[in-house]
Amino acid sequence: MNSILYVDLTERSSKVIERPDLFSKYLGGPGVASKLIIEETKPGTDPFSPESPIIFAAGYLVGIFPCMVKTVAMFKSPLTKNLGESYSGGHLASALRFAGYDVLVVHGASENPVMIKIVDDDVKVERADSLWGLSPLDVEKTLREHYEGIQSVISCGRAGERLIYYGNVIVDRFHHFGRLGLGAIFGSKKLKAISINGTGEIPLEDPLAVKEMYKKLYDEVVNSENMLKYHNLGTSANVLELNERGALPSRNFKESRFRGAERISGEAMAESSLERKISCPGCPVACIHLAELKTGFAPEHEKGRKEIFSEKVLVPYNYEPMYALGSNLLINEPSHLLRLIYRCECLGLDAMMVGTVLAWVTEAFEEGIINLDDTLGIEPRWSDVGAYLQIIDNMVDLKNPFYTKLAQGLDVASEKYGGEEFAMIVGRNGLAGYATGYGTIAGQLVGARHSHLSNSGYSIDQMALNQPIGPEQIAKFLINQEDWLYVLYSLGTCYFARKIYTKEVVCEVLKIMGIDQTPEGLMQLGKEIFHNLYKFKIQEGFELTDQKIPGRVYSMQTPHKKLDAEKMQSIIKFYIHKRESEGLQLRPEEKALKELLSFEG
Amino acid sequence: MRFRIEVVRPERCIGCYSCVYACSRHLFNTVDPSRTAVFLRTEGSLANPFMPVTCRFCKTPECAEACPKDALQPLPEGGIMLITSRCEGCETFDCITACAIRALALDKKTKFPVICDKCGDCAKYCPHNVFKYEEMK
Incomplete structure (x- = not known):
């Protein structure tokens, strides 16, 4: 393992590069992708240019333990103009890993529609003129075959082909790389679809320990209330x-x-x-x-x-x-x-x-x-x-x-046209469906991909109904969640399994894989991954302090009544202060200095 | 005691591959969706139902009849036993193609057909009781 498959659509070529340095430190998924996106993207790259890469990274434990199923896609988002980060389940992560790769990087662009077909080490860029214009659902029907092993088919639709900024990529008919416009990146490269068929193995160093742990986790997943x-x-x-x-x-x-x-x-x-x-x-x-x-x-x-x-x-x-x-x-x-x-x-x-x-x-x-x-x-x-x-x-x-x-x-x-007041976006991404309070809005604003799943901000709103929770605590909660979720995502863990994979369980599981980690060490790793992603955002022009919250947020009804703009600002300030104290420079220096002088922390 | 596995409720299958992975862990101490004696198939799109497939433990197994070396021995209770000394891992795939439901696959590493040893792990790891695992009378 530890393999990255590079496919170049311009040259119609491919190569495999082993990067044990990346995988031993960052495991997989967003951990590895957070380094690759910086390595592979020249600052200021136009999202639709052939130089704009797409990185698909499967989680480190995909196939080995239950609920390890996720692939992250990283790219430059046409919607936000900075980090594109999107997660999908489906067959993709398993197919990629069984084909012998942890990561697929796509470079270049084609003049005519093409698809990438991968069957283990057989990698081809093929013409796909007849697929162009088809719905992703029809593409899946067309490309799915009776292969051995596991096959994944992913494809953009007409929205991606027409470069709609929130065109998505549909994965195995029912899953999605949603939100930040990966479909449009496919469209700009004239890449209609990718089919991956993996028939190889994920070798286990200690199969007996894996079996025992698998059984324990499987029972927990199936028989406890945690995922019911x-x-x-x-x-x-x-x-x-x-x-x-x-x-x-x-x-x-x-x-x-x-x-x-x-x-x-x-x-x-x-x-x-x-x-x-x-x-x-x-x-x-x-x-x-x-x-x-x-x-x-x-x-x-x-x-x-x-x-x-x-x-x-x-x-x-x-x-x-x-x-x-x-x-x-x-x-x-x-x-x-x-x-x-x-x-x-x-x-x-x-x-x-x-x-x-x-x-x-x-x-x-x-x-x-x-x-x-x-x-x-x-x-x-x-x-x-x-x-x-x-x-x-x-x-x-x-x-x-x-x-x-x-x-x-x-x-x-x-x-x-106007109407910014009720354009319900933060960081240019549409708000998720939680009018729950401060945590959800602040969480989506600061999250690297401006998603409610960046840091589960909505859940602290629920806790705040039973006890008063101040701005500083909300900011701390968001940071802790964010850091920890990047660890889970790097392993390939589904968000829904976060109660199964506690810090202690993750340490146990990693030990079986030959990795000694402590809960603190993992949190530090998650933090570093977040910092890497934010550095990319900042490199591409993102400034947290410039982000606007639509006025409607302060007039909407929530279980915490109407939200107060000052309290929201206070949460963001605490957040920035804490992140900067970790060594992540979120603002240009002179701005930071000015803010610090007026900061009442 | 002799056991038997049967796919009894394929319509319940959610396509989680827990059976396939369990089989591969049991038989080969690895995770490999093509080194297994249980298969999960779909026809065309994933919008179509899944079809889990295991050995049917035929009384007169066609796979055994097809083997030119008599490497697959029918068992009195149904199903087959592999005599490895006779199997040449021939690439004519006679035993594989003889099975109408394709419940037999040639293992790419050992070059022997993968035979279900009736351990029951596929049934144990199925969250929806697609399989029946029971003692044979």
Whole structure:
């Protein structure tokens, strides 16, 4: 192992380089990728230039222990203009590792559409003209074969091909590299798909110890309460939980309860639409919930009888798209929600960001800052699924200057049309569905990829309901979570298994792999990974102190009432202060000095 | 005691590969999805159901009949036993192709067909009881 496969699309060549130096220190996943992204990217590289690399890094323990399933993709994000960092489950990490690689780095660009086909050490760049324009779902159907071992097929959709800044990459039909625009990077390289088939082994140094530990962990995963939620209703259980707490964003965060919540809840979906649950290889949980979306054949074939459902598709659902394309848009019909998710799947679009954009468009139209000329005659109205589907299509087709701006993110659109106050983005990325309090907003603002999964900020909001938690404690919590999650992600651990893999368990597991680590040593490693990523962000022009929080955040209702801007600033200041005391320079020096003088810590 | 494994509820399979990995750990002390006696197959897209496959322990096993060297011996209770001294790991794959459900694979390292030893680990590590593992009467 310790192998990096480099594929160059310009030269249509490949090579393998062993980097024990990287793996022995940073294990895998974001640890290794955080070093490679700096090594492989010249400062200021245009995300869409051939020099802009894509790094896929599988976790260090993928295949060996339960719930170790993740691959990170790192790239320069067209959406944020700095770090692109996105995680996916599915077959990819296992296929890569069984093919004999820990990391795949893609360089260059092709003039014609191409795909990368990897079967163990057989690596080819092949023409893919006939795949161009196909949905990622059809690409998966086309490329999946009866191979030995494990195969993974990943692909961008038309959104990526058209360089939509939040075009995603769909992994093995139901998983995603979402959020920060990896699909558009594929599109810019004319890279339609990657198929990896791994039939080799992951050698074990101490198989007996692995077996014993595996059994212990497997029992914990399957029989304890720790992961039961993810199998039962999945994260869709959050819809009702958050609605009850008054933390479910609705009407573009103007409201925090949604009257239609019950109809699109996880409970209702399980009752009406849930068809199957599936897993990633190596995880017995099956958190991927698939709903059946039924549609009728075209009316002319049914002679006017509309109720004959003849077409069925499987649509993955979980909490985030249910908030983004459901409660936040006042969509209260399960089939409407599924149609919106499915359209995003077919086009290869990030469902969360699409929800954020559609909510802004609806409000901007209400406010009169955009009009029918901009929308080409479509009236965006809350819960109007037909209008929303048309807007999505027009955006991917870059139909006019308005839709082209939408395709570049809400910072670009709101800069041109106004409505920054209700453009619900931080660090240019759409907010996740948690109107829970300070932790979630501050967490997404400071996180390296501006995700709620960067540091679980929403969970400290929950704790703060029972006891007062001050700004400094919130900042400390975010830092601790962030540092620790980078350790877990470097091992390939699924976020949902974080309660299984405590610091002590991780030390035990690493010991079996021949690595002596302490909880403190691991935290230090996580910190270093975070620092590396932030150095890349700063190198590419990111400044934490320049980041804006949309005004709506301070008028939205949360379980902590309305949020206070000063308290939020105080959390960010504590955060910056603490990170800088670790030696991470977050601001230009003169700015830091000025801030320090006025800092009341 | 003689045991038997059977895939009884394939529709419950979630595609977690826990059975495949367990088999590979048991038989070869490694993790290798192609060194295993249990297979997880899909037809086309992953949107289609998974099909876990194990040896069916046939009474008159075709794989054994197909072997030109009589290296696979039918067992009285069903299934086969491999006589390694007779197996030449021939690349005609006669035994492999004889099995209609392709429950037999040639191990790329040892060049012998991988034979299920009925340890039951696939069933033990299945979270949804896709397999039945029981003593034969």
